[in-house]
Amino acid sequence: MAELLTAPTVVAPDQDRTMILNMGPQHPSTHGVLRLVLEIDGEVVVRVAPDIGFLHTGIEKTCEAKFYQQVVPLTDRIDYLSPMHNNLCYCLAVEKLLQLEIPDRAQWLRVLLSELTRLNSHLVWLGTHAMDLGALTVFLYCFREREEILRIFDAVAGQRMMTSYFRIGGVSLEPPLDFCDRVRKLLKSLPEKIDEYENLLTGNPIFINRTKGVGLLSAEDAIALGVTGPPLRASGVDWDLRRDMPYSSYEKFQFQVPVSKDCDVWARYVLRVREMRESVKIATQALDGLPEGRIKADAPKIVLPDREAMKTQMEALIHHFKIVTEGFAVPAGQVYQAIESSRGEMGYFVVSDGTAKPYRVHMRNPTFATLQAIEKMCVGRLLADVVAAVGSIDIVLGEIDR
Amino acid sequence: MMSPAIDNAGKVELESVLASHVGDPAVLALTQKLSTSIQSAKFDRNELTLTISREDIVAVCQIVQASGYNFLADVTCVDWYPNQPRFQVTYHILSHGLKRRLRLCVLVEEGDPSVDSITTVWPAANFYEREIFDLFGVRFGGHPNMRRILLPEEFQGNPLRKDFPVEGYR
Numbered sequence: 125m126a127e128l129l130t131a132p133t134v135v136a137p138d139q140d141r142t143m144i145l146n147m148g149p150q151h152p153s154t155h156g157v158l159r160l161v162l163e164i165d166g167e168v169v170v171r172v173a174p175d176i177g178f179l180h181t182g183i184e185k186t187c188e189a190k191f192y193q194q195v196v197p198l199t200d201r202i203d204y205l206s207p208m209h210n211n212l213c214y215c216l217a218v219e220k221l222l223q224l225e226i227p228d229r230a231q232w233l234r235v236l237l238s239e240l241t242r243l244n245s246h247l248v249w250l251g252t253h254a255m256d257l258g259a260l261t262v263f264l265y266c267f268r269e270r271e272e273i274l275r276i277f278d279a280v281a282g283q284r285m286m287t288s289y290f291r292i293g294g295v296s297l298e299p300p301l302d303f304c305d306r307v308r309k310l311l312k313s314l315p316e317k318i319d320e321y322e323n324l325l326t327g328n329p330i331f332i333n334r335t336k337g338v339g340l341l342s343a344e345d346a347i348a349l350g351v352t353g354p355p356l357r358a359s360g361v362d363w364d365l366r367r368d369m370p371y372s373s374y375e376k377f378q379f380q381v382p383v384s385k386d387c388d389v390w391a392r393y394v395l396r397v398r399e400m401r402e403s404v405k406i407a408t409q410a411l412d413g414l415p416e417g418r419i420k421a422d423a424p425k426i427v428l429p430d431r432e433a434m435k436t437q438m439e440a441l442i443h444h445f446k447i448v449t450e451g452f453a454v455p456a457g458q459v460y461q462a463i464e465s466s467r468g469e470m471g472y473f474v475v476s477d478g479t480a481k482p483y484r485v486h487m488r489n490p491t492f493a494t495l496q497a498i499e500k501m502c503v504g505r506l507l508a509d510v511v512a513a514v515g516s517i518d519i520v521l522g523e524i525d526r
Numbered sequence: 527m528m529s530p531a532i533d534n535a536g537k538v539e540l541e542s543v544l545a546s547h548v549g550d551p552a553v554l555a556l557t558q559k560l561s562t563s564i565q566s567a568k569f570d571r572n573e574l575t576l577t578i579s580r581e582d583i584v585a586v587c588q589i590v591q592a593s594g595y596n597f598l599a600d601v602t603c604v605d606w607y608p609n610q611p612r613f614q615v616t617y618h619i620l621s622h623g624l625k626r627r628l629r630l631c632v633l634v635e636e637g638d639p640s641v642d643s644i645t646t647v648w649p650a651a652n653f654y655e656r657e658i659f660d661l662f663g664v665r666f667g668g669h670p671n672m673r674r675i676l677l678p679e680e681f682q683g684n685p686l687r688k689d690f691p692v693e694g695y696r
Contacts, residue, residue, distance in 0.1 A: 177676035184661075185685055189692045220571055347597055347622075350650030361622070368625050457570050460618050460629065462599065471618065475604055488600035488618070496653055525676060 141165050145507075149178050153256040153511045156521035160498070160510065167506050172499045179525035187485040191451030192218055193292055195485060200286040202487060203523035205248050208234075208241040209465035211290035214485075216371055217461035217472040218292050221454050222426065227418040230294035231373040236307070236410035237280070237289065238372075238463075239403040243314070244273045245466035245518075246400050253393070253515040254325060257334045262324050269317050272310050279303065293427035294420035307411055314404050322397060335390040339501040339513035342387060349500065350493030353468025354399065355517055358384045358391035365464035372463075376413075377406050389516040396518075426452050451480030460488075467491050467518050489523040536566045543567035547574060551593040552621075552628055559589055565633075575629040580641055583632050587617070587647040595621040595628055598644075601654035603662045607688040612636040613664050617644070634664055643669035661686040 145162045148154035157178035163171035183202060187195045199210035212234055219226065251266035274284040280299050281289035289296055325331045341351065346359040356363060364381040366374045382398035384391040420427045428447055429440035446452075456478040462471035468490030475484040494517045501513040544567055547553040556564060556576070563582035568575040578586045600618040611633040619628045632641055643666035644651045655666040656675040663684035666672060674681065683690055 177674075177678070180676040182685055185690075185692055223571070348649050350598055350648070363622050368622075458575065458604075458616075458629075459571055459573060460600070460627065462627075469599060471600055473600065473602055473616065473618065484604045486600070486602040488602075492653060493650055496650060 142170050147510070149175075154514060155252065155519050158495075158514070158519060158521055158524075160514070162502075162507070162510065164507055167508075169502045169505055169507055169510060172502045172510070174495050174498060176495070176521070176524050179521050181526065183526045184485055184487065187482055189481065191480050192454055192482060193447070193451065195482065196291060197286065197288045199487075200288055201522065202526055203465065203467070203470070203489065203520050204285060205520050206241045206245040206466045207285060207287050208237050208289060209463060209470055210487075211288060212238055212372065213461060213463045213465070213470050213472045214474075215290045215292050216463065217459050217474045218454065220459045220461055221457055221474060221476050222292075222423075223455075224293055224421050224423060224426065226294055226372075226421055228373070228415045229417045230419045230421075232410050232414050233295050233299065233419065234290055234372050235374060235377065236407050236414070237277075239407040239410070240273050240276065240307070242403045242466045243400055243407075244270055244277075246396050246403075247273070249396065249466075249515075249518045250321060250393075253518075254331070256511050256515045257331060259325060259328065259331060262321055265317070265321060265324070269310075269314065276303070276306055276310065279306070291420075291427070293423055294418070298419055304411060304414070307407070311404050311408050311411065315401060318397060318400055318404075325393070326397075332390065334508075334512055335388065335393060335516075337388050337390075338505065338509045339389040339392075339516055340387050341497055341501055345500050346497065349497045351468070351497050352490050352493065353464065353466070354392055354396050355494055355497070356468065357382065358395045359387045360385040365462055365469060369462070371461070377409050379406050389512045392516040453478060453480050454482075462488070465490060467520070467523075468494065487523070487526060489526070491517060491519045492524045495519060495524060540564065540567045543569045543574070550574070550626070550628075551624070552590045552595050555589050555593040556586065560585060573627065573629060575631060577631045577633060580632050580634060583617075583630070584642050584644055584647060586630065587619075587644045590619060590628065590630070591647055594623050595619045595626075597622055598648035598650045599627070601644075601651050601658065603658045603664055603686070605662060605686065605688045607636075610635060613639055613662060615641055615658065615664060639663055640665040640667055642667045645669055660684070663687065 142163050142165045145164050147162055148159040149157040159175040161173040161175060162169055183198055186198060196211055199214045200207040202210050247266040247270045251263035254262035277287050278284045281287040341359050343359045343361050346356050362383045367381055379402045382395050384395050424443045429444050433440040434444045454476040456476050458475045460471055460473045462469050470490055471488035473486040474482055477483040502510050544553060544557055563579045563586055564576055565579055566577040597620040599620045602616050604614040606612055613634040615632045615634060617630040634641060643655055655669055658664050659672055660674040660676050661684055
């Protein structure tokens with residue numbers, strides 16, 4: 125693999141020979157509204173320039189006009205395939221500003237649902253990536269399992285995709301009674317289902333030819349370009365925030381961090397599939413060890429009271445009224461909180477000036493940085509490989525454009 | 527309103543924070559090689575923040591990178607309008623080896639909103655600096671492609687500035 129990394133096809137940019145090709149924003153394999161401006165010499169890519177911003181909605185600006193608790197539903201809409209990771213990262217950042225202790229049960233539920241979110245996101249990625257490369261069946265299989273995960277989200281949070289389930293100080297609701305049984309049934313069935321996907325792809329000569337040795341990215345380039353998550357680990361860098369800088373009690377769970385040295389699209393596929401198996405393991409541990417107790421921190425001025433308390437106790441009613449109408453003041457300061465989302469390091473930089481509204485919220489989204497590596501992956505390679513490379517970084521335009 | 531301006535109490539804090547972080551290779555290297563460029567230091571909620579003078583940001587990034595902070599996680603900006611200096615360009619740097627983060631800040635005056643680009647140290651800064659240029663109007667000298675990234679080219683104004691209304695101009 126090393127010789128492929130050091131000796132790409134030699135291309136001489138020659139104005140007379142090359143042509144400009146516009147790919148997207150409506151191209152089906154650009155996953156949403158990514159536009160790539162490609163300069164090609166015959167079938168060989170000479171230059172790639174991503175053009176982004178088609179989904180820009182100014183979420184960071186909107187956050188500045190909302191109370192801290194009102195920002196949570198905005199975060200879902202950033203990376204719509206892993207909403208709970210956004211909720212978690214934002215809540216952790218604000219909890220760090222508030223120095224709030226979160227009960228164990230809430231932390232375990234957060235880990236469990238984060239891993240289900242990762243499975244959900246990876247299932248969509250696997251389905252669409254395989255479909256980009258011509259294997260339609262995998263898509264149908266993946267969405268079958270994803271449907272069950274979304275039904276669980278619906279039962280837990282009342283929403284399939286925009287969950288807003290994690291709140292500042294804990295989680296919003298106690299999960300329903302049949303929650304554990306449903307999740308256990310799903311987690312038991314998943315390893316078999318993952319075998320099924322692998323059966324369709326891992327030995328498939330067309331898939332192997334489309335992915336092996338394609339979209340190469342060396343470890344040095346990956347670090348220099350800010351690549352995180354599965355593409356970074358597929359380039360041989362052993363780094364996972366869940367293990368290396370644990371948050372939300374991830375240090376209490378046993379799991380492997382898959383790493384590969386192949387640096388190509390194939391390695392990213394193998395790695396994500398192994399990550400799905402690890403996620404099943406973590407989620408099973410979280411389910412088995414799910415402690416009893418409170419699901420919200422004991423902070424009446426920050427966390428909304430239960431409905432029953434609100435309707436029977438004077439103080440609870442006052443707190444409820446105050447939080448809803450005035451919000452809660454957060455001590456001044458600046459924090460950066462990062463978590464390992466499905467796509468890599470997701471970071472929230474929250475600045476407080478001591479009032480009830482955030483002074484500044486900035487989201488560091490993994491694929492925004494990873495997209496910069498697309499040029500390294502594609503230049504000197506065939507046009508058809510651009511589709512494989514774009515698919516392998518698992519872009520979500522919602523989080524790139526915000 | 528909290529302002530990042532530097533005063534006498536800040537100098538005392540600077541020295542005590544630097545003294546308590548000599549174990550950190552980046553702090554050690556910076557105090558040895560470029561101690562004049564550190565304007566203030568803060569250790570809050572387990573996060574170390576160093577404010578760097580604007581001219582030295584590239585040199586500081588090179589020293590920090592050489593000391594083991596290998597990964598640029600994020601570059602962003604905060605607008606402290608109407609306080610001066612108005613803009614706080616913020617760099618979040620991660621060390622894979624030390625498993626630690628470092629925040630560098632550069633304060634930029636409204637009259638000349640520009641900083642040197644650090645794309646020569648970390649190419650990852652490319653998109654982030656374009657984003658700051660787009661949304662805050664802070665320019666980065668030496669950037670290879672200083673154009674708007676999220677908003678259309680013909681857009682007027684910089685929406686993340688505090689004097690830009692949330693609902694936009696109509």
